[in-house]
Amino acid sequence: MDGRPSFSALDIISKVIREHVVPGDLCIDATAGRGNDTAFLSELVGETGHVIAFDIQEDAIRSTRELLEKRNLASRAELHLESHSEMGKYAEPETVSCITFNFGWLPKGDHNIFTKKETSIPAIEEGLKLLKDGGLMTLILYYGRETGFEEKDALLEFLPTIDSAKYTVIEMPFVNRSNCPPIPILIFKGK
Numbered sequence: 001m002d003g004r005p006s007f008s009a010l011d012i013i014s015k016v017i018r019e020h021v022v023p024g025d026l027c028i029d030a031t032a033g034r035g036n037d038t039a040f041l042s043e044l045v046g047e048t049g050h051v052i053a054f055d056i057q058e059d060a061i062r063s064t065r066e067l068l069e070k071r072n073l074a075s076r077a078e079l080h081l082e083s084h085s086e087m088g089k090y091a092e093p094e095t096v097s098c099i100t101f102n103f104g105w106l107p108k109g110d111h112n113i114f115t116k117k118e119t120s121i122p123a124i125e126e127g128l129k130l131l132k133d134g135g136l137m138t139l140i141l142y143y144g145r146e147t148g149f150e151e152k153d154a155l156l157e158f159l160p161t162i163d164s165a166k167y168t169v170i171e172m173p174f175v176n177r178s179n180c181p182p183i184p185i186l187i188f189k190g191k
Contacts, residue, residue: 009182012172013138014040016186017098020136021045025097028130029053030084030123035064037100042073051077052091054084084123088130096130099137103151117154124158128167128187137187152183159185166190 021027023046029038032055041051055061061081068074080090084101103120127137141152159169168188174181 009140009172009174009184012184013100013140013186017041017100017136017138018044021049021098024048026091026095027051028087028091028096028099028127030087030099030101030127031055031103032060032064032079033102034060035067037102038064038077038079039067039071039073041098041100042068042076043071045076047076049076052080052087053077054080054082054087056081056083083119085119085126087123088126091130093129094132096127096132097135099127099131099135101127101137101139103139103141103155117151120151120155121158124155124187128162128189131189133189135189137189139183139185139187141183141185156183159187162187164191 017040021041021044023044025045026049027041027045029041029051032038032053035053038051038053045051053064055064058081061079064079065074068077078090080086087099101120101123124137124139131137139155141155156171159171162169166189168191170186170188172184172186174183
């Protein structure tokens, strides 16, 4: 890098998470993927915190486990080969500081397997119950090619229905970028 700021969806979301998560926090990576967010959260929560990660693909869980072991972070995270819509079985309501979602398909994986509105919307609803006051949920909507438009449209219709008395939802679309740019979204518990 040449020292100038980067403005990708992932960079924007990572900056907000870095300012929000502190050592000792409980966090959830709802879509473990290749493990980058799980490792990032594990670094931020420190030795006294904990991360719970979910993915429905064995390849993703394996990649995440390998990355955590390589970075000596495996003791800070638990991995579940399960849908993110089941996260409520693993954390108590109002105990989670940060929940991350990357909707779409597994990077360098099978593009025929991708997140779907049928589990993604219930996962967000479940996650909202788990967030503590001041908690943060981040979403990046990846879409394009032959997949993701139905989920993206459903999520963008769902988000405005979230109770504005309890949560603040911020959508940050890239309005001058072509080729289906990812859409970063922040949800804060509180006003």
